[in-house]
Amino acid sequence: MDLKKYIPSLQWLPYYNQTQLKGDLSAGITVGIMLIPQGMAYAMLAGLEPIHGLYAVTVPLVIYALFGSSRQLAVGPVAMVSLLTAAGISSLGPDSPEAYLLYALTLAFLVGAIQFFMGALRLGFVVNFLSHPVINGFTSAAAIIIGLSQVKHLLNISLPNSEHVQEMVVAIGQHIGDIHWLTFGLGVLGILIIKFGKKIHPALPAPLLAVALGILLVWGFGLTDKGVKIVGDVPGGLPALSFPSFDMSTWSTLLPIALTISLVGFAESFAVAKTIQAKHKNYRLDANQELVALGLSNFGAAFFSGYPVTGGFSRTAVNNQAGAKTTLASVISAGLILLTLLFFTGLFYYLPSAILAAVVLVAVAGLIDFKEPVNLWYKDKADFAMLIATFLITLTMGIETGIIMGMILSLLVVIYRASRPHMAQLGRVPGTKIYRNIRRFKDLEINKNLLIVRIDGPIYFANVEYIRDKMDLWLSERKNQTKMIIFNMESITSIDSTGAHALYEWIQTWRSDKIDVCITGTKGPIRDVLDKWKLIECIGADHMFMDDYSATAFFEQTLDTKSQEKYAPYALQSNAEKK
Amino acid sequence: MDLKKYIPSLQWLPYYNQTQLKGDLSAGITVGIMLIPQGMAYAMLAGLEPIHGLYAVTVPLVIYALFGSSRQLAVGPVAMVSLLTAAGISSLGPDSPEAYLLYALTLAFLVGAIQFFMGALRLGFVVNFLSHPVINGFTSAAAIIIGLSQVKHLLNISLPNSEHVQEMVVAIGQHIGDIHWLTFGLGVLGILIIKFGKKIHPALPAPLLAVALGILLVWGFGLTDKGVKIVGDVPGGLPALSFPSFDMSTWSTLLPIALTISLVGFAESFAVAKTIQAKHKNYRLDANQELVALGLSNFGAAFFSGYPVTGGFSRTAVNNQAGAKTTLASVISAGLILLTLLFFTGLFYYLPSAILAAVVLVAVAGLIDFKEPVNLWYKDKADFAMLIATFLITLTMGIETGIIMGMILSLLVVIYRASRPHMAQLGRVPGTKIYRNIRRFKDLEINKNLLIVRIDGPIYFANVEYIRDKMDLWLSERKNQTKMIIFNMESITSIDSTGAHALYEWIQTWRSDKIDVCITGTKGPIRDVLDKWKLIECIGADHMFMDDYSATAFFEQTLDTKSQEKYAPYALQSNAEKK
Known part of the structure; x- marks a missing residue:
């Protein structure tokens, strides 16, 4: 019977023991605590209400736990996919928050369908055609764009939506006089707490500490009256059943961005899964099964009020360091989030947006890579050129154009090499x-x-x-x-x-x-x-x-x-x- | 000095001799005579006035003669590119014949720019990524679509514009009662003359004979009064200077079809140039120089009232058989067309559209390949599947989707193989x-x-x-x-x-x-x-x-x-x- 191949959790479930449970419990709780601020922050980055970031780490995590071939991968919203979601949907100009949400659900559904069928058709190998320098240049540029998109929350100024760096910088320059210093101070405090908390111990829930401190400060000193923007009402209760749009014309307009998210999301997820698997070696990673599992997780996001998810880099590292032995850790994380949704959402009323911006800013700052371009300049000029080209195109022409041009560049190299045996x-x-x-x-x-x-x-x-x-x-x-x-x-x-x-x-x-x-x-x-x-x-x-x-x-x-x-x-x- | 590399005609011009002139004269006149009905018929297929097909074989031919690295390639309108032009422009819904022509000119300009820069950037190798079975399946399906698009002229019935076979067949079925039998008879006569003329001698100007007979019959028996549709006024005089649109939004809507035409056109042209070059071996063919030359020819089409051109299969074969030794033959053909434009356009007034349809039908019938699929079925099941998939997609979902899916199929194979050393x-x-x-x-x-x-x-x-x-x-x-x-x-x-x-x-x-x-x-x-x-x-x-x-x-x-x-x-x- 091949069931174990299609439901990899059956491989470890029958032999599950106490040592594993100890590790999974510790990791599940650590990641769950990490997910609360991250989920809300990334949802905000995606242009959604923060609550959808929490919904996105419930059902999808349980689904991945069943079907994923990695035992440490921590699935959920990530910065890059959130930004792609925002860029893709805002270019369609939705006329209401409801329409925006419907687009996000539909996007999750399409990403799920693309990933599921790619896996079923055993097309996992296509992820190979994004080269290392292209991913590196794209990630650095995307991190800068994401960072700039958070400036408005950090400074409490109003900026037009854009994903072109030159426009963003000009807009920030024009509004530099409007900075709300109290908000800025809170944001900087948040950044410092998260940054130094990380240095003390990587598993310290520093983002949650920053969130707690932010809430206390705003509530205690009545900072809302002084103009600090807060998250406001976060509805409690389990994620409601939701439905994506099945309108063909919506599908065809969302298709390019869905394809991009499917590939970029899978590439990020699979890269981190590989790195962690190499440290354990007690199981095999299967690219096609990963696609199927991520696809099903995204279906979960589409039908339970979430938005596109994938395996996250830093979160998976934390999960592994905290001792995760199996995907039961993810189920425990999801349980913690469900408890939060049921009983504690009221606590987030006074959470300042600047703290969520701080969470995103610290996360993406680590994605900007200065070493690799310098390295490539000395060692491989052709790859250096690819990195810089992708970086500059992404920075000046936007995320989508950047990743597409990166793919085309990579493909040209593959074709060029394939044509010269x-x-x-x-x-x-x-x-x-x-x-x-x-x-x-x-x-x-x-x-x-x-x-x-x-x-x-x-x-x-x-x-x-x-x-x-x-x-x-x-x-x-x-x-x-x-x-x-x-x-x-x-x-x-x-x-x-x-x-x-x-x-x-x-x-x-x-x-x-x-x-x-x-x-x-x-x-x-x-x-x-x-x-x-x-x-x-x-x-x-x-x-x-x-x-x-x-x-x-x-x-x-x-x-x-x-x-x-x-x-x-x-x-x-x-x-x-x-x- | 590398001038000879960039202007290959300088390689033979200084050593030009009488023997070569004899061959070039014979070939130039033969192809010129062939071009008159073909140019008009293909322009009609592209949805343009027939005269633009004649304009397209003036300046572009002279430009190719200077810059082309093949010495026998006969450039001009071809069936596939004409159909792609029609499909691409009609999907944009131009509101007048002038707007339609402007799109065609802009398309020629964009195709020229893409080909020129691909050549300059030495990207000629990308043509390799269209595999043999994909081209075969696509060509057969495109030939059927082109053939069906001519049925309305052959039967003199009005059909909606479509490039989906199922719609076309249904529409023909619905209008089967409206057949104008006199027009049909003329068309069949045309087909028979061209078909059997070809068998007697490939260089016999059978299409021109059919054209002449058609004109005589219509004029002599006053068939226009009996409902036979004719070409009507064909304006005389040299091709007027024209300008493509430089509107960015027009460019971006035309870009996908321009890319398709650039690649498909170049692939067809280069394949035939290779075949002929292998028979001569007294010169070298350079893929990048070919792209540059075709690009410049398309600029010529854009600025002199033409529409996208490329090297044609049957025409090049005729050019070679008739003795072409250098590209001077093309200059002679162009001269013959210019003479026609100056003095003889009046003769085409009574030319029945059905005869032009016959020219197209005979040309494309030869493109449908039954042998190769049978061959592949026995010898290479994977390639057979690719051929049939491309054939069916093109037939049911249209030319553009067909070629794009074909490219994606080919690319997947390249990536798959490249990923498995x-x-x-x-x-x-x-x-x-x-x-x-x-x-x-x-x-x-x-x-x-x-x-x-x-x-x-x-x-x-x-x-x-x-x-x-x-x-x-x-x-x-x-x-x-x-x-x-x-x-x-x-x-x-x-x-x-x-x-x-x-x-x-x-x-x-x-x-x-x-x-x-x-x-x-x-x-x-x-x-x-x-x-x-x-x-x-x-x-x-x-x-x-x-x-x-x-x-x-x-x-x-x-x-x-x-x-x-x-x-x-x-x-x-x-x-x-x-x-």
């Missing part, structure tokens, strides 16, 4: 039957009339042009003295129909130019493909050899006998030139 | 210093404590996950008895920053698991990369070897001495198990 001309190591790359080994025996070529990789649509061009180049470098090409196929792993068509055409062309062709070292599956496409018939079964040595012997034989008639004009010349 | 475990050929793939060679010497791995390809962002997973799999298959991993890097061609980071992390992880790591066979550039990223420092200079044999010797030495302490618990076990 490694090819080598071979020569014989004197006195042996071994053939090696003539660019890498000296003193190899090379016959000017014989071109031995090895292609390292598959022959398929993306690289046939390159292979053809390279062959033409080598043939012309040899000034058309080539009388035989030996194709060493020992490193060829597959040939698709485009490759088979091309091979057929090349053989025909070369033969018509009086260049014979042999094939050596084919493996079983490749031989089958050649046979199906009638390429063995085309090339002749007597032109297929086990190794280059036998093919070379055949070449020398035909030169000495058959070739006298067949290649008469060449034979004389080549004998003279033969070393 | 070939990896082999190596073993020693007994009694030698040679190491081979243990899956392919029998009776190799394998030490259970030693994992020798060769990766064939680069280590970069797209494949690090796969490599890591494969290594984990192999390590667990060996039941954690591995004490040393030897990384054979002789086939590794490059390592990017993601690859370097990953290698660093792997080495750290394995070392912490008491698995030592050695690297063998690095080439110069790879050694430089390892050095820059401090990987040689990380692995230890004494762990770098020329070949697997030396590394194995080192492994056996350390096992006998150092390892006694370092790997004590493993040493005993492994000695017992050593074969």
Whole structure:
């Protein structure tokens, strides 16, 4: 029965023990406490009422606990996805908070559907096509944009919604005189508490301390009268059942942002899951199962008043440090949030927005990476250029354009590399039957009339042009003295129909130019493909050899006998030139 | 001076001779005569007045003649690009013929800009990422859609504009009673003449014969009074200077279709140019120069009242068969068209639309490929599935969706393959210093404590996950008895920053698991990369070897001495198990 593959929690549940429970309890409570301010802060960043951030860490966490293949991943709202949600929805100009929420629910539903089906179709590998420098440049720029978006809460000034840094900076400059210093002071206090609390111990609930202190200060000194903005009424009770929109035109307008969130969210989540899994090694991580689990979690968010969620970086690290052994820790976190929703939401009435802004600011400040660009500048100029390009595009043209351009940049690199397989001309190591790359080994025996070529990789649509061009180049470098090409196929792993068509055409062309062709070292599956496409018939079964040595012997034989008639004009010349 | 590279016509112009002129004259006149009905028919397919098809084969042809690297390519309107133009513009709902024309000019301008800059940025390689089966499926479906779009002219019935086959078929069914049999008869006559004319001799101007006969019949028997639709006034005179729109919002709405036309047009053009070049071999074809030349030609179309052009399949074949030796043939064709525009446009007044429909129908009928799907069904099921998927999507969801889904399908294959480099475990050929793939060679010497791995390809962002997973799999298959991993890097061609980071992390992880790591066979550039990223420092200079044999010797030495302490618990076990 394969049920354990699809519900990975069944792998540990039957063997669950007390030691694990101890760790899970400690981690579950730590992360739960962390989630209260984070959930509200990120919901605010996403443009939603803070309560939806708390709803988003109830049902989705339980679903992930069941289906996730990571045992330490802490799912919930994260900064990047929250910002993408805000950017995506505000560009549609919803006319009321209800419409805004409906868009957020629909987005969660679409993200869930995309991730679920990508997982079911085993497309987890596509996450590979976001390269390290692109993610790095994008994350740093996004962190700056997120940070700037919180300035209005920190300074209590009103700024227009924007995700273009130049506009944001100008707007902040224009409103610099309106700063509400009391709010700013509270925010700075919050930042300091969170920042230094983190330094004392990473599992210290410093954000919750900041929240508590903020509430006490505002309530005790009546700061609302002095103009400090507060969160206000936070409705109590369990998350209500909600429904996304099933309107096709809404779907198609939300699709691009949903795709972006699906990929970015999964990339972040999977990266952190991998890092943590490498420290444990007592379970296997499955990219496709992760997609399915995150997809189902997002369905949970869509139907229980949340908004898009994914695995978070710092939260997962805290979960692991606090001792999480299984995903039961997440269930405990969710339980803590449910208790809060039932009994303690009234406490958050006086919570100042500036403290939530402080939570976000400290979280994203850590995402700005200065070291990597410097590192790449010295070590890999091409990757440095990709990082800076993605960074600048994201910063000046916005989050969505940034990630799309980053993907296109990464894809161009993949296509470029895929279209250029490694090819080598071979020569014989004197006195042996071994053939090696003539660019890498000296003193190899090379016959000017014989071109031995090895292609390292598959022959398929993306690289046939390159292979053809390279062959033409080598043939012309040899000034058309080539009388035989030996194709060493020992490193060829597959040939698709485009490759088979091309091979057929090349053989025909070369033969018509009086260049014979042999094939050596084919493996079983490749031989089958050649046979199906009638390429063995085309090339002749007597032109297929086990190794280059036998093919070379055949070449020398035909030169000495058959070739006298067949290649008469060449034979004389080549004998003279033969070393 | 590199001028000859950027203006390839300078390569042949100084050595131009009479033999070449003879061929070029014959070809230029043949193609020119072919262009008159084709230009008008394709313009009609694109939803434009027929005259713009003639304008499109004046200035653009001369520009291509100067800058093109192919010497036989015949540039002009083609069926696919015309249909894409019609589909793209009509979805924008232009409110007048003038607005429609402005869109067409702007499209030509954008296509020109995209192609020009792709060429300048040397992005010609991206054309590789449309696979053979995708192009095949797309072309067959597009041919059917184009054919159905001509039915209204052939039957003289009014049909709604659509590019979804199901709607088109239903609409034709509903109007089947309205068929104008006289028009239909004329169309069938046209088809027969063109079809059989082609069989008699491919260079016979059968389409022009059909056009002439059509005109004579309509004029002679006064068929317009009997309801036969004619082309009507065709304005005479040279193509007027025209200007595309420079409105940004127009640009952004046209951008997706412009991108599609740029890629599809270039793919078709380059494929035919390659085929013809292979027959001549007296010049080199350059993908990037081709993009630049087509881009400039499209600028010519934008500023001289044309619409998007590219190299056409059948026309180029005719040009070559008729003896074209250089692009002067295109200049001669353009001259013939200019003469027609100046003096003979009046002759086309009575030309029945049904004859132009016949020209298009015969052209596209040849594009429907039945053989390849059957072929692929037997030979390559995966490619068959791609062909059928692209075919069905294009047929039912339209041209644009079809080509985009085809590209995505192709891209997924590229990414999938790029993310799975070939990896082999190596073993020693007994009694030698040679190491081979243990899956392919029998009776190799394998030490259970030693994992020798060769990766064939680069280590970069797209494949690090796969490599890591494969290594984990192999390590667990060996039941954690591995004490040393030897990384054979002789086939590794490059390592990017993601690859370097990953290698660093792997080495750290394995070392912490008491698995030592050695690297063998690095080439110069790879050694430089390892050095820059401090990987040689990380692995230890004494762990770098020329070949697997030396590394194995080192492994056996350390096992006998150092390892006694370092790997004590493993040493005993492994000695017992050593074969």
